[in-house]
Each structure stands twice: as C-alpha cells, then as structure tokens.
Amino acid sequence: MFRNYLKTALRNLWRYRRVNAISLFGLSVGLACGIVIFLLVSYMFSFDRYHAKADRTYWIVTDLHHENVVPTDATPRPLGEILRRDYPFVESAVRVENIFGRVVSVPDGKGGFSKKFDESRTLCFTEPQYFDVFDVAWVNGNPKTALSVPNTAVLSERYAEKYFGTTNAVGRVLRYDNQTDLTVTGVIKNPPSNTKLRYELLISYSTIPALLGSKGQQAMQSWGNVTTVCFATLRTGASVEQLVSTLPIIRKKYLSALEAKTLDFHVLPLSDLSHNPQYGGESPYLILYALIIVGLFLVAGACINFINIATAHALKRAKEVGVRKAMGSTRWQLIGQFMTETTLITLAAVVVGMLLAQLGLPALNNALSMLNADLSILDLFLPRSLLWFAGLIVGVITLAGLYPTLVLTRFKAVAALHGQMTTQQVGGLRVRRGLVITQFFITQLFCIGVIVMMAQVRHMQQADLGFRKEAILTVPVPTNNPIKQQTLRDRMRQVPGVEQVALGAEPPASFRRNPVPFTFDTHTEPEKFPTSVKIGDTNYLSLFGIKLLAGRNFRNNDTTNAETLINETMVKQLGLRSASEALGKRLTIWGNDRTIVGVVNNFYSGELKMGLQPIVLLNIHRENDMAALRINPASVPATLKTIESAWNEQFPERVFKATFVDDLLKNFYITERILLALAQVFSVIAILIGCLGLYGLVLFMAEAKQKEIGVRKVMGASTNQLLWLFGREFGWLLAIGFTLAAPVGWFVMNNWLKSYAYRINLGWWVFAVTLSLVTIITLLTVSFQAMKAALTNPAKSLRME
Structure with a gap:
C-alpha cells in the first residue's frame, strides 16, 4: 500500500509541478530561516553547559x-x-x-x-x-x-x-x-x-x-x-x-x-x-526567546502558504477524489495518499532549506566572529539539535498537510464526479482570510521592528557624544615613567600631519573602568553614588573638544598635580546649585585629596544605554595607557607610517597598535548591528513568504469569483470595478492585520527601547511607513492575477451554466 501511495504521490507531484514548485519554494525559504535561527539559539544555549560539573x-x-x-x-x-x-x-x-x-x-x-x-x-x-x-x-x-x-x-x-x-x-x-x-x-x-x-x-x-x-x-x-x-x-x-x-x-x-x-x-x-x-552576558535570554518566536513565525508563515495554495488547488483534484471514493477508497486511505504527498514535498523542502541555510551560515559566522562562531548545517545532527529538528519536520508535515488533506478527503463522490464542487466545500474563504490576516500580522510586525531598530541604531550612530571623535588616533603608552611619556609626547608632535597630542588612559567613552566611590568636600562618608574616572593631561580637553563651563583646565602635567575636573552631571548629583559652586572644593578619590578646579560639559563615558554618568577627570601620569593624536585627514596613510616608525624607535620591545576612536566607538553597537542585520534579512523573508501567501489567496479568489466576474462583465462592469472586488477584499484583510500588529509592535519595541537611556520616540510615522510599505507590496503581488481574472472572457467562465 505504501509503495502505491509513493508512486501515485510522485505522479501527482509531477503533474501539478508548477503549483508544487511554488509550495516547495515557500516552504524551503521558511524552513531555511527556521533552521538558521534554531541553530543559532541552540548554539547560544550550549555555552559552558558541556562541562561535566x-x-x-x-x-x-x-x-x-x-x-x-x-x-x-x-x-x-x-x-x-x-x-x-x-x-x-x-x-x-x-x-x-x-x-x-x-x-x-x-x-x-x-x-x-x-x-x-x-x-x-x-x-x-x-x-x-x-x-x-x-x-x-x-x-x-x-x-x-x-x-x-x-x-x-x-x-x-x-x-x-x-x-x-x-x-x-x-x-x-x-x-x-x-x-x-x-x-x-x-x-x-x-x-x-x-x-x-x-x-x-x-x-x-x-x-x-x-x-x-x-x-x-x-x-x-x-x-x-x-x-x-x-x-x-x-x-x-x-x-x-x-x-x-x-x-x-x-x-x-x-x-x-x-x-x-x-x-x-x-x-x-x-x-x-x-x-x-x-x-556582561552577550546573549540575553530575552533575545534568544525572541529569536525562537521569530523562527516559529517564519516557519508558520511558510506552512500557511502551503495551506493556502493546496486548498486553492483543491478543486482541480475534486474528480480525482471522486473517482477514488467511487472505486472504494476509504477516507483514511485518501488521508494516507495526500499526507504522503505532503511528506515528500516537506522532505524535499527540508533538503533545499538545509542547502539554503548552509549558504547563509558563513555570513552569520562572520557576523558572530567575536564569539568565534563555527555554525554548520551538520550541527543539526548533534544530540542537542536532533530532537528539535525532528520535531520541526514532524510539526511542519502535520501543520502544512493536515488541513488540506482533511478538506480534500471530505469531498462527496457524486458531487465531485459531476463537477458540482464549490469553493465553500473546499473550506471557503473564511479560513484563507484568517490565514492571510495572520501573514499580514507577521509581516507588519517584522516591518515595525526593523524600522524602529534602523532608526534607533542610526540615532545612536549620529548622537552627539559631547566630545570630538573624528580623525583621532590612539596608540599605546607602554611606560609610566613621566620622562619617557614626555619624550613620546614631544616625538609625536614632530610627526608631519599630527596636529595635537594628549596622553590619558582611554578616550572619553570606553568600556574599561568600573565606577569608584569618592568623598566630597568635608563629608566623612563616601557619597551615595560612585563616579566614573577619566584620565587625561592638559591637552585632553582641547584635543577631544570637551568644553569648560566653569573654572580652568589642569595647570600642568607635573607628577605632584593634585587637581581634578568634574562634569555637569556630577554637579547636579552633588546637589550644587551651579558649576561655579563646586570650584575649590575638595574631592577624595583613590585615597588622595584633590581640589576641583574646573567643570566640563557632559559627555557620554560608555554605551548610550547607560545615559550620562557623573565623571571625575584626573591627571595621573602612572595611569596613562594611551596617546591620542589628532591627525590631518588629508594625509592619513603617510602620517600613520611615520607615527609607527617613531613609536617603534622609542619602544622597540613593544608591539605598535593604532586604532581610530571612531572604530573603537563602533564596538558599542555590535549587538544592535547584528540584531538589525538579522531582523532585516528575516523581514525580507517574511515579506517574500507573505507574498506567496497572497498569491495563494488571490488564486483561490479568482477561482471562487470566476462566475461572479463573468456575470458582472456581461452586465457591463468595467475592469476597474472588477479589480475593486479584489482590492476591497485585500484592503480589509490588510487593515485587520495592521490593527493586530500595531499594538503588539508598539508594546514589543517600546519595551526594547526602554533599555536605552538615549533613544528615539516611537512615533506615529513608524506605523504609517509600515502600512504604506505593506500596502505597496500587496498591490504588486495581487495585481497581476487580479488583472488576469478581470480580463478573462466571460463566455469561458459562464459556459458551464
């Protein structure tokens, strides 16, 4: 019996190869995305769980x-x-x-x-x-x-x-x-x-x-x-x-x-x-669970396509079902036949999906290079992945095949043989409308997410950090000897193309130092909040464009320097009424008493998620790890070579390493850039899958409204009026999908934005752009098939009456 199912299934798959190719393509793309996402999540969840203890x-x-x-x-x-x-x-x-x-x-x-x-x-x-x-x-x-x-x-x-x-x-x-x-x-x-x-x-x-x-x-x-x-x-x-x-x-x-x-x-x-x-965790559980949901959405969307196209094609197989039933086939035998076809398409889609996933994994591994990721399609056959992969295949076969199979096998033999089957008897429009609304919901949810993430990343990249970051090169200072540091400062100044040199521990924004406790003025106990510490010499402020709001800069780079600068946020958190009120006050930090001689403007000292922090600037030569060089952008390559040569002359036993501040700051947004890239790719896939789903529905509608269109044309309806039948149908389906997606998208993305102290406002424009984009995509997808149905000769559609 199984051999008969298999042989018949192969014949039917070839006979309806155009429709099956569309189903196979949609299912393959959805499965490829699901496989990539689940491989990534499985890999992330495996971190440090392999240890025996x-x-x-x-x-x-x-x-x-x-x-x-x-x-x-x-x-x-x-x-x-x-x-x-x-x-x-x-x-x-x-x-x-x-x-x-x-x-x-x-x-x-x-x-x-x-x-x-x-x-x-x-x-x-x-x-x-x-x-x-x-x-x-x-x-x-x-x-x-x-x-x-x-x-x-x-x-x-x-x-x-x-x-x-x-x-x-x-x-x-x-x-x-x-x-x-x-x-x-x-x-x-x-x-x-x-x-x-x-x-x-x-x-x-x-x-x-x-x-x-x-x-x-x-x-x-x-x-x-x-x-x-x-x-x-x-x-x-x-x-x-x-x-x-x-x-x-x-x-x-x-x-x-x-x-x-x-x-x-x-x-x-x-x-x-x-x-x-x-x-310090780089892959929060919340993101991993969100990725799982995204993967399920994409696979579900692909299954919805399969259902839409299979049921739209059901009328063409009505007589086949009628003949089988007349010859004595039971419903369970028919279910076995159609589920065999679904299984073959699904297994073929799994193979194609695995190939597509393998093509995409090198790009994902490259994006995760900081983790040394080495994801491979062979990971599907590891014990940690095999169970969910087998479950995914069984779930897709069941989800994609069960409903169309039940629809096909409930046909009445007499009605099928006489060609009296109607679209209502193959599930009607109600189910397909629900499926398409689901796809509109998924597609618009993806679009909202991508638009918000793009806007937030762009917002952060263009943010005014409160200091200059362009054309500033950092090189190491591998000595705490003040004489050698001064020699390095003087030598770098002599390099053609170097406009200014400052020594310090790191740029104004960095990952390095944890906040430290301090005591202010005559207080005997540390303050209730810690402060970030930045190290820089007398040139640090001018090189990075940090402005003095009150007082003065460090007087000199002397080793006995006991002065300090603070920022506006520090003044505010200390409860002082003005910046000038802080001048001359004592500040004890790292066990040393220092005098506040200046107040500078606020600048971001770390990731923009953190917001503005209270900051103390100190001039301590033993903490200098970096020389910052502002260079002329017109002669960067030649200047870099001269800088390296001069640096190596002074520190032949060390390794020269130069990095632009711009490049250092890009590391703040690695997670966001990876998430945005994934979201963009999966959004394109979701839209593609959605388009196939729309194609399935418009195919079904064209079949369902064939005689209605014929009658309307005979009665004098214009092409535009006939097209409105399709437009009205898809318009309200799109509107319902948007009505569901907008509040969910707002809730999800608003909560995501809350993790950033520096963030965009989630305005109406996000939803307007989403609705416009999906409307345009819908029009492009359905217009051809709708136009074809509207231009069909009415004699052809009415000749059976």
Missing part, C-alpha cells in the same frame, strides 16, 4: 551599593580561597583574573625577542583548580601541578603554534609584558567556540603578587577591590542554598562595616555566564 558549578558576582546599584561580574580576591578552605560542601573553587592589552614576547636567546604579540581577552591569571572545575583536554603537562607555582603558564595548541611553531612547548619561556619570564608547563586543546572562557594563555595566579610590587601580598588579601571572577563547584548532594546562606556570613566575618554595606554577593548558575546582560 556545570550543573553544580556557580558563578559568584558582586553588586556595589551606592546611591545606585552597580553590578560587577567579579569578587574580592580572598573569597575563592576562603570558600575552598573553610566550607566542606564546596568541592572546589577557582579564581580567574582577566588580562587586557599586554605584550607577550618570545625571547631569541640573545637578549632580544624573536616575536612580539599584543594580546587581549584570551589571557588570564588562574589557579590549578581551574582544571578541576572546567573540562579542559590536555596535550602535555600535569593539570594538578601546571599552575601551582609562580611564573608558570599553560598554552592552547593554537597559541603554542603561534609562539613557538610547535605544540611541543613545555619548558619553553615567554616574556610577559616585558616584566616577567613565564615557563610553559602545559599545553591544552584549543577552547571550543561555545564557551565564554576562551583562554589560550593561562598564567599561574601566584604570579600576581610580584607584578603588583611592594604591596602585592597586601593587595591579594584586600576585600575592598573587586577584581577576580570566582567560580565554586559544590559537592554532589550539596544545595545552592548552602552557598547562598554562607556568603552573608563571610561578608560579616571578613569585611569592614563600610565594605559590608557596599558589597553584596550573589550566586548565579554557570549557564548564566553568557546570558545575563547585567553582568
């Missing part, structure tokens, strides 16, 4: 309580050791300190270096317990002892090859930041892409004290600085409540009264490492 490993974070709560992803240094040593329910705990912007060199054995690398984000200090908590595959070395003593390091295979040209690197020596020699004691497999712990060079945690100088040991025992990421693995059977209840006890026992009031520890599951945006 992931379900009992927890991430401890700290909230800094001032007037506002400032979440951080780290803890004080001693916490991990206390947990590991004093609490038996903790199987292991490990401390990790991330390293940013350090030079790693390979000695040449002659007092110089054969290779130099500027490393960032893939380095960390950590303990041997790291390999107890996290699953790491070893190539060479002993995980128990590899990081047990100072000045030792473990490399990934990739970094061993990069530094030494071989993975046999145990015993080799690296120079860290031109300060310390590190002996390689182990080589591990490259970290997978689905982890946030992408460390390729792990340095022993016990190396830190010597790097911190004379106060190194004291700093390691300090509870006042939140610098170390801490993970704790509980013993089998222990509950997370034990860990949660222990943290307040530790806080009370080891922290001073002020520290205990300021620091608040929280416990998060390891799986939150990539999904909690409050603590």
Whole structure:
C-alpha cells in the first residue's frame, strides 16, 4: 500500500509541478530561516553547559551599593580561597583574573625577542583548580601541578603554534609584558567556540603578587577591590542554598562595616555566564526567546502558504477524489495518499532549506566572529539539535498537510464526479482570510521592528557624544615613567600631519573602568553614588573638544598635580546649585585629596544605554595607557607610517597598535548591528513568504469569483470595478492585520527601547511607513492575477451554466 501511495504521490507531484514548485519554494525559504535561527539559539544555549560539573558549578558576582546599584561580574580576591578552605560542601573553587592589552614576547636567546604579540581577552591569571572545575583536554603537562607555582603558564595548541611553531612547548619561556619570564608547563586543546572562557594563555595566579610590587601580598588579601571572577563547584548532594546562606556570613566575618554595606554577593548558575546582560552576558535570554518566536513565525508563515495554495488547488483534484471514493477508497486511505504527498514535498523542502541555510551560515559566522562562531548545517545532527529538528519536520508535515488533506478527503463522490464542487466545500474563504490576516500580522510586525531598530541604531550612530571623535588616533603608552611619556609626547608632535597630542588612559567613552566611590568636600562618608574616572593631561580637553563651563583646565602635567575636573552631571548629583559652586572644593578619590578646579560639559563615558554618568577627570601620569593624536585627514596613510616608525624607535620591545576612536566607538553597537542585520534579512523573508501567501489567496479568489466576474462583465462592469472586488477584499484583510500588529509592535519595541537611556520616540510615522510599505507590496503581488481574472472572457467562465 505504501509503495502505491509513493508512486501515485510522485505522479501527482509531477503533474501539478508548477503549483508544487511554488509550495516547495515557500516552504524551503521558511524552513531555511527556521533552521538558521534554531541553530543559532541552540548554539547560544550550549555555552559552558558541556562541562561535566556545570550543573553544580556557580558563578559568584558582586553588586556595589551606592546611591545606585552597580553590578560587577567579579569578587574580592580572598573569597575563592576562603570558600575552598573553610566550607566542606564546596568541592572546589577557582579564581580567574582577566588580562587586557599586554605584550607577550618570545625571547631569541640573545637578549632580544624573536616575536612580539599584543594580546587581549584570551589571557588570564588562574589557579590549578581551574582544571578541576572546567573540562579542559590536555596535550602535555600535569593539570594538578601546571599552575601551582609562580611564573608558570599553560598554552592552547593554537597559541603554542603561534609562539613557538610547535605544540611541543613545555619548558619553553615567554616574556610577559616585558616584566616577567613565564615557563610553559602545559599545553591544552584549543577552547571550543561555545564557551565564554576562551583562554589560550593561562598564567599561574601566584604570579600576581610580584607584578603588583611592594604591596602585592597586601593587595591579594584586600576585600575592598573587586577584581577576580570566582567560580565554586559544590559537592554532589550539596544545595545552592548552602552557598547562598554562607556568603552573608563571610561578608560579616571578613569585611569592614563600610565594605559590608557596599558589597553584596550573589550566586548565579554557570549557564548564566553568557546570558545575563547585567553582568556582561552577550546573549540575553530575552533575545534568544525572541529569536525562537521569530523562527516559529517564519516557519508558520511558510506552512500557511502551503495551506493556502493546496486548498486553492483543491478543486482541480475534486474528480480525482471522486473517482477514488467511487472505486472504494476509504477516507483514511485518501488521508494516507495526500499526507504522503505532503511528506515528500516537506522532505524535499527540508533538503533545499538545509542547502539554503548552509549558504547563509558563513555570513552569520562572520557576523558572530567575536564569539568565534563555527555554525554548520551538520550541527543539526548533534544530540542537542536532533530532537528539535525532528520535531520541526514532524510539526511542519502535520501543520502544512493536515488541513488540506482533511478538506480534500471530505469531498462527496457524486458531487465531485459531476463537477458540482464549490469553493465553500473546499473550506471557503473564511479560513484563507484568517490565514492571510495572520501573514499580514507577521509581516507588519517584522516591518515595525526593523524600522524602529534602523532608526534607533542610526540615532545612536549620529548622537552627539559631547566630545570630538573624528580623525583621532590612539596608540599605546607602554611606560609610566613621566620622562619617557614626555619624550613620546614631544616625538609625536614632530610627526608631519599630527596636529595635537594628549596622553590619558582611554578616550572619553570606553568600556574599561568600573565606577569608584569618592568623598566630597568635608563629608566623612563616601557619597551615595560612585563616579566614573577619566584620565587625561592638559591637552585632553582641547584635543577631544570637551568644553569648560566653569573654572580652568589642569595647570600642568607635573607628577605632584593634585587637581581634578568634574562634569555637569556630577554637579547636579552633588546637589550644587551651579558649576561655579563646586570650584575649590575638595574631592577624595583613590585615597588622595584633590581640589576641583574646573567643570566640563557632559559627555557620554560608555554605551548610550547607560545615559550620562557623573565623571571625575584626573591627571595621573602612572595611569596613562594611551596617546591620542589628532591627525590631518588629508594625509592619513603617510602620517600613520611615520607615527609607527617613531613609536617603534622609542619602544622597540613593544608591539605598535593604532586604532581610530571612531572604530573603537563602533564596538558599542555590535549587538544592535547584528540584531538589525538579522531582523532585516528575516523581514525580507517574511515579506517574500507573505507574498506567496497572497498569491495563494488571490488564486483561490479568482477561482471562487470566476462566475461572479463573468456575470458582472456581461452586465457591463468595467475592469476597474472588477479589480475593486479584489482590492476591497485585500484592503480589509490588510487593515485587520495592521490593527493586530500595531499594538503588539508598539508594546514589543517600546519595551526594547526602554533599555536605552538615549533613544528615539516611537512615533506615529513608524506605523504609517509600515502600512504604506505593506500596502505597496500587496498591490504588486495581487495585481497581476487580479488583472488576469478581470480580463478573462466571460463566455469561458459562464459556459458551464
């Protein structure tokens, strides 16, 4: 019987190949989008869940309580050791300190270096317990002892090859930041892409004290600085409540009264490492769930197309059904026949969809390059994906095939054989209208989302940040020696094309520093809110175009400088009536007393999501990590070469790295740009799928109104009047879809915009543009088939009467 179903299905698919090709194309596109989205979401949800102890490993974070709560992803240094040593329910705990912007060199054995690398984000200090908590595959070395003593390091295979040209690197020596020699004691497999712990060079945690100088040991025992990421693995059977209840006890026992009031520890599951945006997660759960809904919408839209086209085509197969029933076929046999056809089309669509998805995955992997994403269509056959993929196929077969099959199999044999079937007997217009309204809803919802996201991203990119960012180049300052810094400043000024030079820690807007507590004037307690700190010399304000509103700039770059500048927001939050009222007041920060000598205009110090923050500007030479150079845009290539040459002359042991401030600021909008790109692609797909759905409905309407159109033409109706029959039908369907989509779109996008302190207003124009765009697309889609039906010879449509 199945062989008969299959043979007959193949014949019918070929016989109605034009209609089936349209169905196949629509279903393939929808499935391709669904596959890409579900692969992406599955990949994101897999982050750091592969560790054997992931379900009992927890991430401890700290909230800094001032007037506002400032979440951080780290803890004080001693916490991990206390947990590991004093609490038996903790199987292991490990401390990790991330390293940013350090030079790693390979000695040449002659007092110089054969290779130099500027490393960032893939380095960390950590303990041997790291390999107890996290699953790491070893190539060479002993995980128990590899990081047990100072000045030792473990490399990934990739970094061993990069530094030494071989993975046999145990015993080799690296120079860290031109300060310390590190002996390689182990080589591990490259970290997978689905982890946030992408460390390729792990340095022993016990190396830190010597790097911190004379106060190194004291700093390691300090509870006042939140610098170390801490993970704790509980013993089998222990509950997370034990860990949660222990943290307040530790806080009370080891922290001073002020520290205990300021620091608040929280416990998060390891799986939150990539999904909690409050603590640096790059893929929030809300976005992932939204992507799942988008994928379901696209697949559902493709299934709606299939249903529309299949039922519109049903009348052409009425006699076939009548003959089968007259020959003794049961309804279940007919269901088996038609579901076989649906299954074949769906399986073919799955294959084509997989091919289309594979063509799109390189672009997605490139967009996610910061995650080292390596999505492949083969991921569908991994255990984590196989279940939902099989469910998707079964769901599509059921959703797309069941309704048309039930419609076809309920035909009455006598009516079908006599050609007396009507459109009402194949489901009528009511169901198709509901399906098309659903598609209009989905399409307009996508359009609203894309329009709002485009406007918001453009708004942020064109925002006045309160400082100049054009034609400003940043280069490293790899010394805290004030004489060498002055030499660098003077040398850069001499480069043709360099108009101005300033030293500082970072541009006015950056990702780097957490807010810090401070004391104002004669107050004995820190203020209720922390402040962001920016470091810059006497040229910093003028180079970045930051304006003084009151007072003056730093008087000089002397090492004894005890002056500070603050911004307007700081003045406001201190409760002062005017900027001039702050001048001459004392401000104590980082343990040093400073005098406020100037007030500057507000500028954004971080992502625009954060809004304007209170800011303190300090001139401290030991904090200078960056030289900012304003260069003449007319001679950029030649100027860059001269700058690099002059820089290398002064710091031959370091790695030159130059970045324009414009490019640095683009990193603020990476998430938004990726989301916008995805939304734009999926919106185009949704519109395409919607157009196919409209084609299915207009095909059905042309069949349903064939005789009505013939009668109207005989009675003298014009072509425009006949076209109005179609226009009126689609007009009110579009209006209903818009009425449903507008409030949902407003609610969703308004809540999305609330996460930005600097945002657009969600005005009426968004909905006007959406309605206009979808109206134009609808007219273009239905006009050809409607015109064809209106111009049909009435004799042809009435000859059966």
